Amino acid sequence: MLAGAVGLATAAAAGLLTTTAAQAAPGCGVDYTVSSSWPGGFTAAVAVTNLGDPLTGWKLTWSFTAGQTVTQLWNGSVAQSGSQVTVTNAAYNGTVATGGTVSFGFNGTWTGSNPKPASFTLNGVLCTGSVGGSPTPTPGDPTPTPTATPTSSPTPNDPTPSPGGPTPPPVSSVGGSGPYPAGYETVSNLDNHTLYRPASFPSRPLPVFLWGNGGCAANGTTALPFLREIASHGFLAISNGRPNGSGTETAAMLTQSMNWVVAENSRPGSWYYGRIDTTKIAVAGWSCGGLEAYEVSNDARVSTTMIFSSGLLDDNNDYQLRRLTKPIAYFVGGPGDIAYPNAMDDWGKLPSGLPAFMGNLPVGHGGTYGQTNGGEFGRVAVLYLKWRLLGDRTAGQTFVGGNCGLCANTQWTVQQKNLTL
Incomplete structure (x- = not known):
């Protein structure tokens, strides 16, 4: 910042911020x-x-x-x-x-x-909310007739404005096991990110999955198979960093993604117009990216937080745990994961009553993001997103209860807090 x-x-000092000449707005x-x-x-x-x-x-x-x-x-x-x-x-x-x-x-x-x-x-x-710029009547004036609020254009928080954007361009590297083969693209007004989306949009709006990379790397294709797999199930996944990019990412880039999806969903002329469910947003990250997800998890637009092989490094940051109000899920690489002690420490400090899931798979800190379709972490992440963002109770059974899908006859070690279907 x-x-x-x-x-x-x-x-501003160089005179580069210019004023657009345009007609006045009545x-x-x-x-x-x-x-x-x-x-x-x-x-x-x-x-x-x-x-x-x-x-x-x-x-x-x-x-x-x-x-x-x-x-x-x-x-x-x-x-x-x-x-x-x-x-x-x-x-x-x-x-x-x-x-x-x-x-x-x-x-x-x-x-x-x-x-x-x-x-x-x-x-x-x-700007007064009415035509003419004078919302307050002077004493003695008759009560004005209220001006109706226009309904032809969506507000930023409206998840379903009438779709009408242009046909989207092709995406690169199409794949994934879901019903909507997906790939990635870049856009000029979010040029420091990589967007993963279905090659053809489903009939419903796309819930959103925002991703911070391991090592704070601003490389949007570090976890390509994993993110593409999520998108192929009808989600819009946005990674910090351009494809094969360099440099360092920040938590502010996740917030930038959130603001972008809200703006694009309501912008006529965008191929995302009316096609994003801005009321269903997950923030997530691996390792350093998980720390970034913590930083923005208190944003009112966030529906759930997903922490992959990560945990707070400093007790002075425990306030980020205390302010959590939305469901959270941890996907960690087991005791051999260097982030395991920190993740488990965070687990013990979560607010009382917060819905939370902890899953450990003995794969170490590197996870399975580069495996075909993101490997086991990809499979489980899709199920969690279907449950939390699409309301799929069958997918939720993977995580809830003593007989949950990951609880028995799997390599996962599972803990639960306050989870209900």
């Missing part, structure tokens, strides 16, 4: 949501609804009231001067139809308090 802040400041509404917050930082999602004539470019401005600072923004360009923030459309989302919604997100810093901005202005017009 510090690098993002420096980059933004440098761009009416607009803004939904500003703080989706995640931690000491000194936060993530926000912003959805702007155009209630006026179609726009070919937009500029949204607001002022922070408590000294907050934007450090990293996606789906737009940002400039901040003191408390005033200006966000301008990206090249791909400047066109907004009447009743249409455009979304972006950002990370920021705060101290003391983090109140929401009091007002927003779109292309110079105050």
